Amino acid sequence: MIAPHTAAFWRATLALCLGSFVVFANLYVTQPLLPMIAEQFGVSALQSSVSFTISTFTLGISLLFYGPLSDAIGRKGIMLLTMMGITLTTTCLAFAGDYQSLLILRAAQGFFLAGLPAIAVAYMSDEFNADALMIAVGIYISGNSLGGIGGRLLGGFLGENFGLIGTFEIMALLSLSLTLAFAWLLPASKGFLPKPLRPKSMLHQLAAHLANKRLLLSYLIGGLSFFIFVNQYSFITFVLKDSPYSLSAQFIGLLFLTYLSGTYASAISGKLGKRYSQPVCMMAGTVIIMLGSAVTLVPSMYAIILGLLINAFGFFLTHSTASSWVSLNAKSGKASASSLYLTFYYLGASTGGIYLNMFWQRAHWAGVVLGSWLMLLVILALGYRLRRLHGISQQTSL
The missing domain is CATH 1.20.1250.20 (MFS general substrate transporter like domains)
Incomplete structure (x- = not known):
């Protein structure tokens, strides 16, 4: 199993932190943009806030699905596929021509956003020894908070300078880059034992x-x-x-x-x-x-x-x-x-x-x-x- 402060430890921990940043940055990127979304699509404050809350809704429901699925078929593959799904939906958001399309895409994105949070700690439990696990979980949770803050800061900065379309385009490129880094850095599962679904x-x-x-x-x-x-x-x-x-x-x-x-x-x-x-x-x-x-x-x-x-x-x-x-x-x-x-x-x-x-x-x-x-x-x-x-x-x- 992976021991603390080894090369494998830092590769895996960094990969999961990068993945966490992708998840929470994409989840929260629209929150500082709600007034801009309301103005651009001609909707109310409540309607614009749905562009944020619909993703949290589908994320919350999907969390119950990914854990048991990963117990049966594995961890890394599901995390990677869902991160690719995040990148794809963010790319499509740049081409949303009306508010309904934006909401449908954000709902779909919430389904993909749940993959890594539901599985990351289970992956660490499989691969890390007890000492490494305690350290890695703490670092990973810090990555969660940085993703949430970073997504909102990026949303405000990019929205002000590049508009909604530019914001989603840049977020898609960032997400793709970090997804590729995640795939390269994260060690393949060695301690995983499949369980019947x-x-x-x-x-x-x-x-x-x-x-x-x-x-x-x-x-x-x-x-x-x-x-x-x-x-x-x-x-x-x-x-x-x-x-x-x-x-x-x-x-x-x-x-x-x-x-x-x-x-x-x-x-x-x-x-x-x-x-x-x-x-x-x-x-x-x-x-x-x-x-x-x-x-x-x-x-x-x-x-x-x-x-x-x-x-x-x-x-x-x-x-x-x-x-x-x-x-x-x-x-x-x-x-x-x-x-x-x-x-x-x-x-x-x-x-x-x-x-x-x-x-x-x-x-x-x-x-x-x-x-x-x-x-x-x-x-x-x-x-x-x-x-x-x-x-x-x-x-x-x-």
Whole structure:
């Protein structure tokens, strides 16, 4: 098996990070471009946001498909094919003549985007020894966040200077280059052992996860948190495009650097979870998002940036803790339990815009904050319920 810091270790880890960048950069590239998409295709803010959320929807559903398929037929081939699919759909997006065609292509792209995230850690588990696995997973997750930030920065910069068509053309070339590098760098599977594809067994396992209250509550907390957090960014782009801010797409893209506070929150979430318990950390993260959302109501660019920095810290504290909670509390089938968490997570992203749009239509950004607060109170109640369950289980074990 691959040991830490060997040539094979760095080749494989770099390949998976490059693949991760392709996935998340293509997923998030349209988010800073939503005002431009609305203007170019003559659609509303909600309709333009669907160009982002439809990809997260098909991605979330597809995650449940790729894991079992890769258990049966292998890892590298599926990851490579799906990355080629990403490149192809991005190329086709440059030729989308109407909004409906763009949505169909983004939906298809979401199907391909799920391939690598669903399989990458399984590939590492097959090929890396325990020490190498711990290091590689940490590096890979960092690659995920860099892909998300990079895609938004690229979207803003390219959209401002080259327009929508130029953005998709350049993203397609970048994706093709990184896909070829991925194919060359990633070592062929040596530790993979095929397993029979048993859909009935998979469905029974998913049902067992949903019947587990400790898991179901964490799924809802993670999914509903992303439901609010990521869609707030979609609506704030319209606030910042209009007066008195009048920001260009390039500067709106820079706004997503506020995610970096979430990187720090993720790094310390483990220590905080051990000290205060994970359900308490989820509740604390939710309260922090409520605070950050309130700060964005102050009519100042600096206040909006500060509020989004606070939001990112709170969200990633909640998300990292909830994700870790799933791994620790799944009685069996940890991989499928984690995939189900990600399904809730991305389905939350794909539906939150519809919910927040109701508030946007009535009171613009103040309405979005009100709608966010109402849902965050629900999440806080779910966290409190999880804390009660956690306390009962601790007493029982004593």
